[in-house]
Amino acid sequence: MxxxxxxxxxxxxxxxxxxxxxxxxxxxxxxxxxxxxxxxxxxxxxxxxxxxxxxxxxxxxxxxxxxxxxxxxxxxxxxxxxxxxxxxxxxxxxxxxxxxxxxxxxxxxxxxxxxxxxxxxxxxxxxxxxxxxxxxxxxxxxxxxxxxxxxxxxxxxxxxxxxxxxxxxxxxxxxxxxxxxxxxxxxxxxxxxxxxxxxxxxxxxxxxxxxxxxxxxxxxxxxxxxxxxxxxxxxxxxxxxxxxxxxxxxxxxxxxxxxxxxxxxxxxxxxxxxxxxxxxxxxxxxxxxxxxxxxxxxxxxxxxxxxxxxxxxxxxxxxxxxxxxxxxxxxxxxxxxxxxxxxxxxxxxxxxxxxxxxxxxxxxxxxxKHFINAFGEELIVENADYGIKVASQKTGAVVANYTAGPVYMGDGTRGRHEWIVEFSREPDNYDAFTSILDEALREVNSDYDAKRYKDLALLPPLMHYVPAGTFYAWMGKRHKLGGQNKVPRLSNSREFLEDLLG
CATH class of the missing domain: 3.40.50 (Rossmann fold)
Incomplete structure (x- = not known):
């Protein structure tokens, strides 16, 4: 050759x-x-x-x-x-x-x-x-x-x-x-x-x-x-x-x-x-x-x-x-x-x-159309990828897949972002992963930081850590395995979150 x-x-x-x-x-x-x-x-x-x-x-x-x-x-x-x-x-x-x-x-x-x-x-x-x-x-x-x-x-x-x-x-x-x-x-x-x-x-x-x-x-x-x-x-x-x-x-x-x-x-x-x-x-x-x-x-x-x-x-x-x-x-x-x-x-x-x-x-x-802006935070995929990268590096984790969306404000309750994360390598500390992700998002996005200030508008992220293969099974259920199909990272609605959590 x-x-x-x-x-x-x-x-x-x-x-x-x-x-x-x-x-x-x-x-x-x-x-x-x-x-x-x-x-x-x-x-x-x-x-x-x-x-x-x-x-x-x-x-x-x-x-x-x-x-x-x-x-x-x-x-x-x-x-x-x-x-x-x-x-x-x-x-x-x-x-x-x-x-x-x-x-x-x-x-x-x-x-x-x-x-x-x-x-x-x-x-x-x-x-x-x-x-x-x-x-x-x-x-x-x-x-x-x-x-x-x-x-x-x-x-x-x-x-x-x-x-x-x-x-x-x-x-x-x-x-x-x-x-x-x-x-x-x-x-x-x-x-x-x-x-x-x-x-x-x-x-x-x-x-x-x-x-x-x-x-x-x-x-x-x-x-x-x-x-x-x-x-x-x-x-x-x-x-x-x-x-x-x-x-x-x-x-x-x-x-x-x-x-x-x-x-x-x-x-x-x-x-x-x-x-x-x-x-x-x-x-x-x-x-x-x-x-x-x-x-x-x-x-x-x-x-x-x-x-x-x-x-x-x-x-x-x-x-x-x-x-x-x-x-x-x-x-x-x-x-x-x-x-x-x-x-x-x-x-x-x-x-x-x-x-x-x-x-x-x-x-x-x-x-x-892939962003979260339920509370004026204007979080985009680039921000989310950065946050995942920093949290992974500082906790020894490797993320296989993730998606996130809003938890809307209710009667007397504040809003927040809800994340579903699947690891290829688990973090040293799950709580640390969450807090570092939150800090990194605040660092890279001033609108998110303003909403998170003293939890006035946004509470800390709500995290779900799911077993290996979860996203693969979900994509299979949606008939979206292989090819150029990809996991939607962010959504301004709860459509993907509810489907995955269900």
Whole structure:
């Protein structure tokens, strides 16, 4: 495999020049992408409705085209699902990615055009490895196999000629033969529908391969690794895969899992962790510097045009949308995208916070609907992850999963936050874990601190520590095992709390 590794590294290194180009000229790159999108879609039904032929500037676009939620776009997407051509995008749509549905119980179906597949998702995959090579020029990662945990595919009930599935499954199904040769498990196993059966087969097959990289969501990767270790009797995964180099992770914050991976699974300084930001709607950002933990480079030439709405304007009838050169470092914004699959000024539901400009790096700070603000505390997922991280470090704990929501004020009683936490390693002291979590949240969020002052508005957190496997069983009950499904961290209602506690 040495020849394969050397040739692949040589090929991917050439791509870095393109990455440097948009890092150097970010605004110009986005202007080019914008112009290409408008020109390509001008004769679609959407383009005709919003007069794309008369759009000359980005300001024209913002004045003529509204910011849209999924609900706003769904009447058009439904027609595409039923096979109607040239509605949102001129290319034939044969694939639809199904979202994990974390913001509500109803799944979302997003069109995946040939351009989105080739110019966005596949470019993201190649750039992910290009940036790994940039961080580790002597890598031998292509000497072995890349393990990826895929979702499933199903026939589109509206149109027999198209298919629906997790975006990972759509990508795998369309991989070229040379890329399929470099990954494991085989496609028929990776796309199996029944999660437990797939997990069993993956553990059997992958434990016999020379796996050098994993691409996956930490939550489900842990389940697979535990099963492989149990089968093999290995003390850690390096006994199974001695040449393992990199875990490429995304979809959820890695911070609650970092210590677990570095101590239990891959106890070696030679193993790298590379974060990506991709979703059903597109591939957005990649960690370009492994020393910048949690920071990712916004990828600007994937056929996606970006806008950013300040959080205080989210939900307003006509929110102000900023362009790339107008954002401020340290502020959180709701992400708005227009894509080469026909999603126009689409409010994706994620919030991001820029850590640098020129080049533009960001962190995912939460979801527009995943927060707790029952008492004016405005607690976001980024705050919660920080609190869990600090409490874990100071008590020797490792958190496997958690969720939290409000306990509303009652007749003469004050409100509080209620947490359900599952540990992979128990804390030295449960009371200390709770108090440190509370202190860390007060440190990082001034609104929460003000509400907690002398217990005036908020009492200390109410904690439930649940047995191992609780969240796995709950996700199974909700038919959300595997793929890109993820545990909802925060909710402004008690929906998830009540379901779990019940």
């Amino acid at each position: 040495k020849l394969v590794n050397d040739m692949t590294v040589w090929f991917l290194k050439r791509r870095f020049e393109r990455i440097e180009q948009f890092m150097k000229y970010p605004v110009e790159t986005q202007q080019r992408i914008f112009s290409e999108l408008i020109e390509t879609a001008r004769y679609t039904e959407w383009g005709s409705r919003y007069n794309y032929g008369q759009i000359k500037t980005i300001k024209d676009f913002q004045n003529q085209v509204p910011v849209s939620s999924y609900e706003d776009l769904y009447p058009y997407i439904e027609r595409v699902l039923k096979g109607e051509p040239n509605v949102l995008w001129p290319s034939s749509i044969e694939w639809f990615s199904k979202s994990s549905g974390t913001t509500n119980a109803r799944s979302k179906f997003l069109p995946v055009s040939p351009e989105a597949l080739e110019e966005c998702h596949y470019e993201g995959g190649k750039d992910m490895m290009t940036l790994l090579i940039h961080n580790r020029p002597d890598t031998r990662v292509f000497d072995g196999k890349g393990l990826s945990i895929g979702g499933t595919l199903h026939a589109n009930p509206f149109d027999d000629y198209t298919q629906i599935g997790d975006v990972s499954a759509v990508i795998m199904q369309n991989l070229p033969s040379w890329a399929e040769f470099m990954r494991t498990p085989p496609l028929d196993v990776a796309l199996m529908d029944h999660w437990e059966s797939k997990l069993d087969k993956m553990a059997s097959i992958c434990s016999q391969e020379n796996v050098t990289s994993i691409l996956g969501v930490p939550t489900w990767t842990i389940v697979l690794l535990d099963q492989i270790m149990e089968r093999s009797g290995a003390k850690n995964m390096l006994e199974v895969w001695p040449d393992f180099e990199v875990f490429v992770h995304g979809a959820v914050s890695f911070e609650p899992y970092r210590e677990l991976f570095m101590t239990k699974y891959f106890p070696s300084d030679q193993v790298l962790y590379l974060e990506t930001y991709s979703a059903s709607e597109g591939f957005f950002a990649i960690q370009d510097d492994v020393s910048r933990v949690g920071e990712m480079l916004l990828m600007l030439d994937y056929g996606i045009f970006y806008e950013f709405i300040p959080m205080e304007e989210v939900g307003q009838p006509h929110p102000r949308a900023l362009l790339l050169d107008e954002v401020e470092v340290g502020k959180s914004y709701a992400l708005v995208i227009s894509t080469n699959a026909g999603l126009w000024r689409y409010l994706i539901g994620d919030t991001v916070r820029f850590t640098s400009k020129y080049p533009f790096r960001l962190k995912v700070s939460g979801r527009t």
